Amino acid sequence: MEIGAELVQGLKYLAAGICMGIGAIGPALGEGRIGASALESMARQPEMANTLLRNMIIADAIAETTGIYSLIVAIMILFVV
């Protein structure tokens, strides 16, 4: 393998790592907030826990979307491009 191809390969790994690492920050913060608020509300109104859990999972899934997108992009950088 010549030096240019090796460089490209290395940069690909770097790009995938940066993409996944930065992309994971947003969902982590968002899901943390959602979980904290949901727990707070559950502690305040335990009888609402079932409904809150359901809505929390939906909100988590939506907050997670950007993280999933960055995973897809990282996988595409590694295996497709």
Next chain:
Amino acid sequence: MSSEIGKDLVWRVRLGPLSIAFNPLTLATALGVALLLLLLGLWLRRGIPRDPEARPSRRLVLLTAFLEFVDRQILGTMEEKTKQNLLPFVATLFLFVLASNLSSLLPIPGLVAPTRDLNVTLGLALLVYAFCHIYGIRTKGLLRHGKSYLEPLPVMLPMNLVGDLGRTLSHAFRLFGNILGGSIMLAVIFPILVDLVARFRWILGILFLLVGLVALRALWRRGKKKAFYALGLAWLGALVLLVVHVWLPVLWVVPAAFLIGTGAGVVLNFFFGLFSGTIQALVFTLLAAAYIQMAAE
């Protein structure tokens, strides 16, 4: 194992000008899961007593419990009529996605979860999208359903259309990304752990012996002589093993790698397979139900 990531078996079929590529393993597993669920459904159905007044059978109770779970947890606070209309579709979707996610836990070589393939999840998301429209048109009528795209202002039409596209795509990508990510984590972490154990066997062995020493000291202080002698013998045995290991690595490395590998495999499979698979099936179905409900309003 980790060298297989990103490489899938693909068959190509030419139909005139059309070239279709698909993964036969995914197709076979998806069909197998569907067949299994069909058989399960028939078996459960045969268990329902003819006479509604009769004592409920075990299978009827199982069926009722499952449907009640879907009714309460997934459909939640919808109106009774909407619930009745959605229950069969949503319950089927949940069972199929759940069984597909969990199918990768079966110890069959070459078997992968069908939901690890984007084609399967995209197909399911498109199915939900089509169901949204059909249900919306059936409950509100074609005109009012079409008009919902012009709300709150007619200018928002492109936004609503893009929203539809993004919603369906993210619905498919979410399930696919989670299952694929979990399987990649499994494939990457497992060999690393086994390798680490093999590489740091000396440190692990000395740590093990130190922990044994602390336990022996505690036993001696409490005056438990019998336990002290038994454990002391085992400790001496481990010490001999560690020393003998210089000549015979098999004695020490293989059992340790096997033990830690099995333990880690159980934990990792539990988290990435069972836990994540169930949660993702629940999320997929919850979102599908929410989308359909939104279309009906």
